[in-house]
Amino acid sequence: MTQTPQRTVAVIGSGVAGLTAAWIASRTAQVTLYEADARLGGHADTHRVDTPDGELAIDTGFIVHNRRTYPTLLRLFAELGVATQPSEMSLSVSDAGTGVEYAGALGPRGLFAQRSSLTSRGHWRMLLEIPRFHRRARALLAGGDDQTVEQPTAQADDQTLRDFLRDGGFTPGFVRHFMEPLVAAVWSCDPATSLDYPARYLFTFLEHHGMLGVFGSPQWRTVTGGSGTYVAKVAAGLQDLRLDTKVTSVRELADRVEVTDGSGATSAYDSVVVATHPAQALAMLEQPSDLQREVLSALPYSSNPALLHTDASLLPTAVDARASWNFHRPAEDNGAVTVTYDLTRLQRLPTDTHYLVTLGGDDLVDPATVIDRMEYEHPLYTPGSVAASRRLPEINTARIAFAGAYHGWGFHEDGARSGLAAATHLGLPWTRTTRELPRPGRFETRIRHTRRSPFSRTFEHASTLWLVDVDDLPDHGRLARFESRDHLGSPGLSLRENVEDFLAQHDVHLGAGGGTILMAAQPRSLGYAFNPISVFWCFDDDARHAGVVVEVHNTYGDRHAYLVHPDAQGRARTDKAMYVSPFHGVDGTYDIAVPIPTDRLHVAVTLRGHEDGAAAPFSASLTGVRSDVPLRRTLGAALRGSALIRAHGTWLWARRLPVRPRPTHSQEGVQ
Numbered sequence: 001m002t003q004t005p006q007r008t009v010a011v012i013g014s015g016v017a018g019l020t021a022a023w024i025a026s027r028t029a030q031v032t033l034y035e036a037d038a039r040l041g042g043h044a045d046t047h048r049v050d051t052p053d054g055e056l057a058i059d060t061g062f063i064v065h066n067r068r069t070y071p072t073l074l075r076l077f078a079e080l081g082v083a084t085q086p087s088e089m090s091l092s093v094s095d096a097g098t099g100v101e102y103a104g105a106l107g108p109r110g111l112f113a114q115r116s117s118l119t120s121r122g123h124w125r126m127l128l129e130i131p132r133f134h135r136r137a138r139a140l141l142a143g144g145d146d147q148t149v150e151q152p153t154a155q156a157d158d159q160t161l162r163d164f165l166r167d168g169g170f171t172p173g174f175v176r177h178f179m180e181p182l183v184a185a186v187w188s189c190d191p192a193t194s195l196d197y198p199a200r201y202l203f204t205f206l207e208h209h210g211m212l213g214v215f216g217s218p219q220w221r222t223v224t225g226g227s228g229t230y231v232a233k234v235a236a237g238l239q240d241l242r243l244d245t246k247v248t249s250v251r252e253l254a255d256r257v258e259v260t261d262g263s264g265a266t267s268a269y270d271s272v273v274v275a276t277h278p279a280q281a282l283a284m285l286e287q288p289s290d291l292q293r294e295v296l297s298a299l300p301y302s303s304n305p306a307l308l309h310t311d312a313s314l315l316p317t318a319v320d321a322r323a324s325w326n327f328h329r330p331a332e333d334n335g336a337v338t339v340t341y342d343l344t345r346l347q348r349l350p351t352d353t354h355y356l357v358t359l360g361g362d363d364l365v366d367p368a369t370v371i372d373r374m375e376y377e378h379p380l381y382t383p384g385s386v387a388a389s390r391r392l393p394e395i396n397t398a399r400i401a402f403a404g405a406y407h408g409w410g411f412h413e414d415g416a417r418s419g420l421a422a423a424t425h426l427g428l429p430w431t432r433t434t435r436e437l438p439r440p441g442r443f444e445t446r447i448r449h450t451r452r453s454p455f456s457r458t459f460e461h462a463s464t465l466w467l468v469d470v471d472d473l474p475d476h477g478r479l480a481r482f483e484s485r486d487h488l489g490s491p492g493l494s495l496r497e498n499v500e501d502f503l504a505q506h507d508v509h510l511g512a513g514g515g516t517i518l519m520a521a522q523p524r525s526l527g528y529a530f531n532p533i534s535v536f537w538c539f540d541d542d543a544r545h546a547g548v549v550v551e552v553h554n555t556y557g558d559r560h561a562y563l564v565h566p567d568a569q570g571r572a573r574t575d576k577a578m579y580v581s582p583f584h585g586v587d588g589t590y591d592i593a594v595p596i597p598t599d600r601l602h603v604a605v606t607l608r609g610h611e612d613g614a615a616a617p618f619s620a621s622l623t624g625v626r627s628d629v630p631l632r633r634t635l636g637a638a639l640r641g642s643a644l645i646r647a648h649g650t651w652l653w654a655r656r657l658p659v660r661p662r663p664t665h666s667q668e669g670v671q
């Protein structure tokens, strides 16, 4: 019997786009990865630096991602078993020309890091303009068309950020001290370029990343041990790695693609993924089509020389203004600015020294502090390039597909997603080896309490419930926020740490990557929190169900957490351990139903074996349907639910339902 030979695929470029494509292709094909550089990873660039505090793995290119807007990268990380950790994202502005220094996302101390700004009209005006900017930017998006994140429409190109700010009457102080630093820091570009960005395109990105509001940013994370960790794991799964091998020519024939490298060696492949920057891609095509030439040459990149150093003079002078990202405009305003990332802060490096990466600060950084010098390039977004990028899907051929972060917003997820799209275009499947996890969201719910003994009584009401990822908790300030003090464990620790500690006490571990914990609960809203029941579905790194923590709260302020391991239908049984209702003791067992949420949510608890002898004297259930229920409709839900429960209890008491004594509850959590 003859065997069909395996397909051969060349991937050119080992940035995240090439690595993702190579990882997917390697499932079903023989992959050769070409990389011009002496190391793999492209912008995923981890430096191993010997320091007095030991060797540190410092990321100088790709640093942060989040669990909300990086699904492709996270899927790759999950398959590779890559551990990640929370990071701190804050942005400072220090303008030597005007003397202004402040930081966002560090609270009032950061906003008023210079005490003089408390009495500065200009500073207050800028702060007041920020919510107005958010509102107008959201209105621009809402008043628009069917634009999606991946494919902005022609209308997206019409208005530049400069036009938008002028039309909105934003002050020069706002533009200089807020807008330009934000765009320049996020996209590593100079202020003049930032104002040429297409407004709608920019706002779609900012909205998508929770940056068009004072609250709502995702929890940013770094790769534990540096991004090189995931690069090494992909590389370990590939057989033919060709480092220091620059591809000089790609020639497509009817039955193959010939790839020639700098040494003149030519190899033939069934398919090729070109995962370099657009100009490099165009240069290597032997016979580019008119469209390939037109599109690839219309996608400019800017050069970003970067220095890894320890010169803290690049940070704001006001200590409270020092942030993880630091924008600095020098006194002589020649258009050049610097952005300095504080990796010690971002990666939580175990050292007191600030390890910094500065873009564009060659003449400002003390040479004695420089550890390394890198050359990066970043896509530039202009109305012309955004228009050209819409035609990118058309330039793939039957055997060649293009990938790179320039297919999207220029970030790591865009690179990973483009690698997946290139593999898909070439018919290389990415079969899911990890299970899909439920999506966080809000649910419209109905809550039902049924009492069957000593008399029948049903009490039902409508409410709302949130399903949240404990690593990416929504934060709407006093309106809606999830806090550790409202759940099991210590209020000084994070929700994740408390759930992990509780699981560890029961010998349940989610893996090196920390797995995923999804919680169904009401947020603390307008200063009040009450969750009769909060449910934590816990999944390990391979998205396998590791257990469910069902946390019950009573109206006396007690709480108890039960760990259950439900069957395939989501059913489990556990002994009752806490006094919940004044009409029941702590005896009996609970039948619990907590199936993994989908677009429906179901949680039910039935009390059995209770001393009054009835088979199931009491049950409570919550059924929900995923919905875009607006935030304002969720406000006060906890207060309403608590009031209704108390009113119902009073009704039962008035009907002379016997009240049971309340034993002291030993709490595994704190009040």
Ligand SMILES: Cc1cc2nc3c(=O)[nH]c(=O)nc-3n(C[C@H](O)[C@H](O)[C@H](O)COP(=O)(O)OP(=O)(O)OC[C@H]3O[C@@H](n4cnc5c(N)ncnc54)[C@H](O)[C@@H]3O)c2cc1C
Binding pocket: 012, 013, 014, 015, 016, 017, 018, 034, 035, 036, 037, 040, 041, 042, 043, 044, 060, 061, 062, 063, 064, 065, 188, 245, 246, 247, 248, 275, 276, 277, 280, 284, 304, 306, 359, 376, 377, 378, 403, 404, 405, 406, 410, 411, 412, 413, 415
């Ligand atoms: C300083 C900096 C910080 C950043 N921080 C973040 C961040 O925190 N979060 C985030 O999401 N994004 C961040 N980004 C953006 C993001 O990391 C990059 O846009 C993304 O990693 C680019 O991936 P890529 O695969 O498209 O290209 P690259 O990573 O640039 O990879 C292209 C590869 O192709 C190789 N190559 C080129 N020509 C040839 C050839 N002829 N033959 C063989 N190989 C070739 C190159 O050597 C390179 O390795 C940052 C970017 C920079 C510059």
